Amino acid sequence: MPMTLSAALVPVPVLLPLAMGTALLALAHWLPPRLSNILAIATALAVAALCAFLADSALQSPPLQWFGGWTPSSSGKPGVVLGISFLADPASAAVAAFSALLFAASFFFAWGYFDEVHSHFQILMLLFLAAIVGFCLTHDLFNLFVWFELMSVAGFALTAYPLGKSSLEGAFNFTITNALGSFLMLAGIGLLYARTGTLDFTQMGRAVGAIGTDPVLSAGFCLVAVALLTKAAIVPFHMWLSDAHAVAPSPVSVIFSGIMVSVPLLYSARSWRRFSSMRQRC
Amino acid sequence: MSVFPWLIAAWLFAIGVYGIVTSRHYVHLIGCLTVCQSATYLLLLSIGYTWGTGPPIFYDHPPGTPAVDPVMQALVLTDIVVGAAVTALLLVIALQVHKRHGTLDPQELRPLRPGR
Numbered sequence: 001m002p003m004t005l006s007a008a009l010v011p012v013p014v015l016l017p018l019a020m021g022t023a024l025l026a027l028a029h030w031l032p033p034r035l036s037n038i039l040a041i042a043t044a045l046a047v048a049a050l051c052a053f054l055a056d057s058a059l060q061s062p063p064l065q066w067f068g069g070w071t072p073s074s075s076g077k078p079g080v081v082l083g084i085s086f087l088a089d090p091a092s093a094a095v096a097a098f099s100a101l102l103f104a105a106s107f108f109f110a111w112g113y114f115d116e117v118h119s120h121f122q123i124l125m126l127l128f129l130a131a132i133v134g135f136c137l138t139h140d141l142f143n144l145f146v147w148f149e150l151m152s153v154a155g156f157a158l159t160a161y162p163l164g165k166s167s168l169e170g171a172f173n174f175t176i177t178n179a180l181g182s183f184l185m186l187a188g189i190g191l192l193y194a195r196t197g198t199l200d201f202t203q204m205g206r207a208v209g210a211i212g213t214d215p216v217l218s219a220g221f222c223l224v225a226v227a228l229l230t231k232a233a234i235v236p237f238h239m240w241l242s243d244a245h246a247v248a249p250s251p252v253s254v255i256f257s258g259i260m261v262s263v264p265l266l267y268s269a270r271s272w273r274r275f276s277s278m279r280q281r282c
Numbered sequence: 283m284s285v286f287p288w289l290i291a292a293w294l295f296a297i298g299v300y301g302i303v304t305s306r307h308y309v310h311l312i313g314c315l316t317v318c319q320s321a322t323y324l325l326l327l328s329i330g331y332t333w334g335t336g337p338p339i340f341y342d343h344p345p346g347t348p349a350v351d352p353v354m355q356a357l358v359l360t361d362i363v364v365g366a367a368v369t370a371l372l373l374v375i376a377l378q379v380h381k382r383h384g385t386l387d388p389q390e391l392r393p394l395r396p397g398r
Contacts, residue, residue: 142357149364153371160375168379169391172372176302179315179368183295186322186361193353194329 006054006063010086013050013096014134017043021126028119037107040122044104044129051097051133054088062089064139072203081200087139095266096136099259103129110251114162121161125255128154132259135267141189141199141224144267148185148231152178155260158252159244170247177240181230188223191216208275221275228264228271287328294321308376308386312369319365323358330354 020043024036057063066072070083088096103125110121131150138144156178160171193199195216196207208217226237233241241261245253294317301314330351336343338352380386 142360146360146364149368153364153367156368156371156375160378163378165382168375168382172308172375172379175368175372175375176311176315180299180302180318182364183319183322186357187291187325190322190326190329190354190357193357199353 004063006057006088007065009050009054010063010065010088010137011067013047013054013100014086014130014137016047016050017126017130017133021123021130024119024126025123028123031119033119036119036122037111040126041104041107043126044100044107047129047133048097048100048104051088051093051100055090055093055097058088058090058093062087064088072200079203081198081203083200084143085139085200086137087201088137091266092136095263096133099132099136099255099263100129102255102258106251106254109254110249113249113251121158121251124154124158124161125252128158128255132263135263139201141192141201141204143199145182145185145189148227148264149182151260152182152231155244155252155256158255159248161252162249164247167247167249170243174240174244177237178230181227181237184223184230185227188220188225188227191220191223195220217275221271224271225268228268231264232261232268234265287324287331291321291325291328294318294324306387306389308379308388309373311388312372312376315372316365316369319361322361326354326358326361 020039024031024039028036054063065086066083067085068083072081072083075082107122107125114121128151131147131154134147135144135151138147152175156171156175159174160168189199192204195211195214196204198204198207211217230237230240245256248256298314298316298318298321301317302311305311305314330353332348332350335348335350338349338355340347340349376386379391383391385391
């Protein structure tokens with residue numbers, strides 16, 4: 001099957017900031033800091049344009065990419081999905097485009113913000129951007145967890161970035177709370193896999209619809225939801241928010257309030273839709 | 283599948299959280315966090331395990347031989363890597379906190395506490 005242009009482009013908005021971050025890290029000692037900021041702004045704008053293009057083409061048919069050619073048919077058994085896929089549906093690609101725009105604005109704002117300029121801020125922010133875009137586009141539950149963790153780790157490091165007294169303590173509380181949340185998410189993913197036998201979203205939705213009401217599925221869904229709501233700082237999981245937000249440098253706070261707490265909400269809404277087929281059968 | 287791994291995973295998570303809540307030292311607290319994380323390893327491995335089967339390596343026996351679920355083992359491996367990154371980051375933060383305050387007691391260190 002020939003791959004369309006938009007399907008081939010699906011992984012690029014994640015790979016681009018990762019590659020640029022790696023290049024900046026390798027060249028950090030030689031590049032003038034201003035140039036790395038310009039490169040970071042250009043990367044964020046390119047990611048925004050790519051995601052907007054994906055969102056636009058998703059209005060006709062959502063571009064889907066199976067990595068390494070592991071399509072559902074390649075497993076040789078019906079109903080067995082071994083591959084990992086990225087799917088750009090209109091909503092997720094549009095959210096990814098918006099977050100990339102916000103990153104570009106934040107880079108622009110950070111131009112004169114820090115007293116000492118290192119490229120490490122740009123590198124961590126590009127890693128953060130790649131994680132958020134990957135989180136939006138992935139179509140596999142465990143892959144979602146990996147992007148979720150990458151997003152968290154980049155967030156922890158960025159909170160502590162000024163290495164001031166209070167920012168270090170705020171980052172510590174933030175890390176402990178969110179790490180506990182992500183352990184719960186992993187346990188939930190394990191429970192969901194134990195019942196449905198798949199990690200692919202489409203296949204899992206089908207399996208959940210076929211199984212109907214089941215205590216293990218409900219427990220798995222609750223655990224995943226707790227992790228997402230911890231990240232989204234919804235009461236009663238909001239304890240870390242004041243510590244982290246107040247002490248994080250302002251260009252990072254923009255990303256925290258604007259994107260990091262709202263993207264998990266988008267996902268919990270979607271997984272709620274996926275699991276509502278179970279509810280209707282009650 | 284026996285119920286013991288589930289109970290032990292819940293117990294490990296509970297003592298880890300108890301340790302985090304009552305901890306008076308950041309390094310001890312980070313250790314408790316890894317105890318919590320080992321609960322997830324145990325849970326995932328027990329979900330993928332089937333009695334009387336071998337490892338999912340098929341080079342010296344024919345494909346189709348019963349084996350434990352390799353997907354769960356891949357998940358645990360990824361989890362260990364992620365956990366190592368988080369622990370390393372936390373230890374670095376703890377080191378920097380100690381450099382600036384000379385203490386690692388969470389009671390002494392409160393972000394946003396006025397009058398410092």
